[in-house]
Amino acid sequence: MKIHLIVGARPNFMKMAPLYREFKKYEDLFDVKLIHTGQHYDQKMSKVFFDELNMPQPDFYLGVGSGSHGAQTAKIMEEYEKVLVDDKPDWVIVAGDVNSTVACALDAVKLHIKVAHLEAGLRSFDRTMPEEINRLATDAISDLLLTPSLDGNNNLMLEGVPEEKIVFVGNIMIDSLVQQKDKALKSNIISQLNKEYRKGIEKNNYCLITLHRPSNVDTEEGLKVILDAFEQIAEDLNLIFPIHPRTIKNIEKFGLEEQINRMENLIFTEPIGYYDFMHLQMNAKFILTDSGGIQEESTYFGVPCLTLRENTERPITITEGTNQLVELKTEEIVKKAYEIINGDGKKGKIPELWDGKTAERIVNLFKNIRGNK
Ligand code: UD1
Numbered sequence: 624m625k626i627h628l629i630v631g632a633r634p635n636f637m638k639m640a641p642l643y644r645e646f647k648k649y650e651d652l653f654d655v656k657l658i659h660t661g662q663h664y665d666q667k668m669s670k671v672f673f674d675e676l677n678m679p680q681p682d683f684y685l686g687v688g689s690g691s692h693g694a695q696t697a698k699i700m701e702e703y704e705k706v707l708v709d710d711k712p713d714w715v716i717v718a719g720d721v722n723s724t725v726a727c728a729l730d731a732v733k734l735h736i737k738v739a740h741l742e743a744g745l746r747s748f749d750r751t752m753p754e755e756i757n758r759l760a761t762d763a764i765s766d767l768l769l770t771p772s773l774d775g776n777n778n779l780m781l782e783g784v785p786e787e788k789i790v791f792v793g794n795i796m797i798d799s800l801v802q803q804k805d806k807a808l809k810s811n812i813i814s815q816l817n818k819e820y821r822k823g824i825e826k827n828n829y830c831l832i833t834l835h836r837p838s839n840v841d842t843e844e845g846l847k848v849i850l851d852a853f854e855q856i857a858e859d860l861n862l863i864f865p866i867h868p869r870t871i872k873n874i875e876k877f878g879l880e881e882q883i884n885r886m887e888n889l890i891f892t893e894p895i896g897y898y899d900f901m902h903l904q905m906n907a908k909f910i911l912t913d914s915g916g917i918q919e920e921s922t923y924f925g926v927p928c929l930t931l932r933e934n935t936e937r938p939i940t941i942t943e944g945t946n947q948l949v950e951l952k953t954e955e956i957v958k959k960a961y962e963i964i965n966g967d968g969k970k971g972k973i974p975e976l977w978d979g980k981t982a983e984r985i986v987n988l989f990k991n992i993r994g995n996k
Contacts, residue, residue, distance in 0.1 A: 624652065624653050624654070624713050624714065624989065624992075624993045624996075625653075625654045625656075625710070625711065625712040625713050625714075626646065626653055626654070626655045626656070626712055626713065626714045626715075626716060626989070627655075627656050627657075627658050627706075627707075627710070627712045627714070627715045627716070627727075628642060628643055628646075628655060628656070628657050628658065628716050629658050629660065629703075629715065629716065629717045629718070629723060629724070629727045630657065630658070630659050630660070630681070630718075630723070631659065631660035631661070631662035631663065631699070631721055631722070631723025631724070631727075632662045632663045632668075632719075632721040632722075632723060633663050633668050633669065633672065633894075634719055634721065634914075634915065634916050635718050635719055635721065635723065635724075636669070636672035636673065636676060636678070637672065637676060637796050637799040637800075637897065637916070638718040638719060638741060638742065638795045638796050638799070639657070639678075639716075639718060640672075640676035640677065640678050640799055641795060641798035641799050641802060641981075641982040642716070642741070642795060642798075642982045642985060642986075643655065643657060643678060644677070644982070645982035645983055645985070645986045646986055646989075648986075649986065649990070652990065652993060653986075653989070653993075656682040656683070656710070656712070657678065657679065657681045657682050657683075658681060658682065658683045658685070658703065658706065658727070659681035659683070659684045659685065660685045660687050660699045660702070660703065660723040660726070660727070661684060661685050661686040661687045661688055662687060662688075662689075662695065662699070662721060662722060662723045664686070664688055665868065665894075667893055667894040667895075667896070668868065668894055671896040671897070672896070672897055675803070675806075675896055675897040675898055676799060676803070676897060683706050683710075685699060685702040685703060685706075686702075687699050687702060692722060692753060695722050695726075696722045696725065696726045697726075699722065699723055699726035699727065700726045700727075700729060700730050703726065703727050703730045704730045704734070707730055707731060707734050707736060708734065711736075712731075712736060713736070713737065714736070714737045714738070714739060714989070715727060715728070715731040715736055715737070715738050715739070716738075716739045716740075716741060717738065717739075717740055717741065717761060717765075718740075718741040718742055718795070719741070719742050719915075720742070720745070720754035720755075720757045720758045720761070720915070720936075721754070721757065722753070722757065724740075724757055724761050725756075725757040725760045725761045728740065728760075728761045728764055728765060729760075729764065732764045732765075737766045737767070738761075738764065738765045738766055738767070739765060739766065739767040739768075739769060740761050740762055740765040740767070740768055740769065741769045741792075741795060741985070742769070742770075742771055742775075742795070743758075743761075743762050743765065743768035743769055743770050743775055743779065743789070744762065744768060744770040744774070744775025744776060744777075744778045744779045744789070745758060745771070745774075745775055745778070745915075745936040745937060746758065746759075746778045746936055747934045747935060747936040748934065749933070749934050751838070752836075752838070753837070754915070754936070755936070758936070762779060762782070762784070763782075765788075766788065767788060767790065767988075768784060768788050768789045768790070769790055769792045769985060769988075770789060770790070770791050770792065771792070771793060771794040771795070771796075771919075771976075771977075771981075772791075772794070772937075772939045772974055772975070772976075773791055773975070774938055774939060775789075775791070776789050776791055790988060791976065792976070792981050792984045792985050792988070793975075793976025793977060793978060793980065793981035793984060794919060794974070794976065794977040794981060795981040795982060795985070796916055796919060796920070797919070797923055797977040797978065797979055797981065798979050798980070798981050798982050799897075800901065800920060800923060800979070801978075801979030802979065803897065803898060803901065804901070806898045807897075807898045807899075807901035807902050807905065808902065808905075809898075810898045810899045810901070810902035812895065812899035812902050812903060813825075813826065813902070813903070813906070816863065816890055816892065820890050820892075822861065822888075822890065824861045824863070824890075826906040827906060827907070827908050828860070828861065828908060829860060829861040829862065829863050829907060829908060830856065830860050830861070830862050830863070830907060830908055830909055830910070830911055830960070831863050831903050831904060831907040831909075831910045831911070831912075832853070832862055832863065832864040832865075832910075832911045832912065833864075833865065833867065833910075833911075833912045833913070833914050833917060834849065834864075834867065834870050834912070834913050834931070835867035835869050835870050835913065835914070836913040836931075836932065837869075838913075838932070838951075839913050839931055839932075839951065840867075840869060840870045840873050841869075841873060843877040843879075845951060846873060846874065846877060846879055847877075847879070848951055848952060848953050848956075849931065849951070849953075849956070850879060850882050850883065851953040852953045852956035852957050852960070853886060853889060854882070854886055855953070855957045856956075856957060856960045856961075856964075857886045857887070857888040857889050858888075859964060860888065860908065860960075860964060861888045861889075861890070862886070862888060862889045862890065863890045863892070863903060863907075864889060864890065864891050864892070865892050865893065865894050865895040865900070866891060866892065866893065866894070867894065868894075901920070904917070904920055904921060904924055904926060905924045905926065907926050908927075908963065908964070908968075909926065909927040909928065909929060909960070909963045909964075909968055910926055910927070910928045910929070911928075911929045911931065911956070911960070912928060912929075912930055912931070913930060913931045913932050915935075915936065915937060918930055918935060918937050918940040918944075918946045919937060919940055919944075919977075921940075921944070921945055921946065922939075922940045922943070922944025922945050922946060922971055922973070922974070922977075923944075923973055923977060925945060925970070925971060926945060926968075927945045927947075927963050927968030927969045928940070928944075928945055928946045928947070929946075929947055929949045929956070929959050929960065929963075930946055930947065930948050930949065931949055931951060931956070932948060932949075933948065933950070933951075934948070935948060939974050940971075943971055943972055943974050944971035944972070944973075944974065945968070945969045945970065945971040946969075946971075947959065947969060
């Protein structure tokens, strides 16, 4: 069986690496190829993950780069279609909710090639988010919907998807965490940052921050609300803020570097690699983010997480995990941060099938599909 695994943007790499390795154990059954669209292309947004997650060079690199949603999606479709016509896989597996996900899924179904969507069924019910449109569109056209949690199954069934297309396989991103945990534990990123920025940060004594959602960082007002909150929190706690390319561009565009530079307790650094970032997550006092994946990883690590969004497509991180949503208001962010600084923070448990064995379950499923052909 010929299978293409699609990666494009940073959150895809840690989802496909364990699946790629698991398929490779059965080379007699599966001819698996890795396709990188090139949606993310920087060393620190892409290459470092290939290196650290032991992924080989992609079999096809489409090199599409950045662009508006329409231009980027169209370019991926144009380039990937050529690969599909030439290589003719039996299945294409796409992950998550980025533009590369929906573009490659669309290409494949139109050529009557089967599509499996990994991380299917998640819904924020907020159609102003580009990712929500990507999720809805990809799920609507996929043949096999692999869900990370049972809320995903419910959402899909409510949309009328036949039950036999939906399989609850668990959270594949946790496979990467489980496989790489020892290396993450050994990282010396905290002492490296202390040396570089002349600080004395200790474990459990800092807040780790990531921000890149257009709704938070694409307007000056949004960024100001957030930076004002950081200024207050930084009076009592160190902040570590690895910055996403979209966010740094906007900080420069709105002339907000001055405000960043005057915060003595803030470490403002480039995007950080996988092991180091995991180390920073597991040892943080709490995490402040607008990422999807980090809501899940913090739940797995049992570290309190404040998510700067009005909604989440990952409600299980709230009902079972350590996550809380926070409104985009300076006083709200500061209030929630101090509840954690002065208390213990939210406790949670690890959701069902977030156990490091999702890749194995998926490959077993494909062995059955292959057997039934
Ligand atoms: C994309 C995903 C988002 C995901 C995020 C993780 C979509 C719609 N969005 O958002 O769901 O959470 O990745 O990072 O697919 N840039 C660089 N170097 C890079 C990549 C991007 O400098 O390697 C800059 C470019 O100026 C680009 C901007 O970042 O225009 C945004 O990149 P893009 O891929 O369009 O979206 P993200 O905001 O990264």
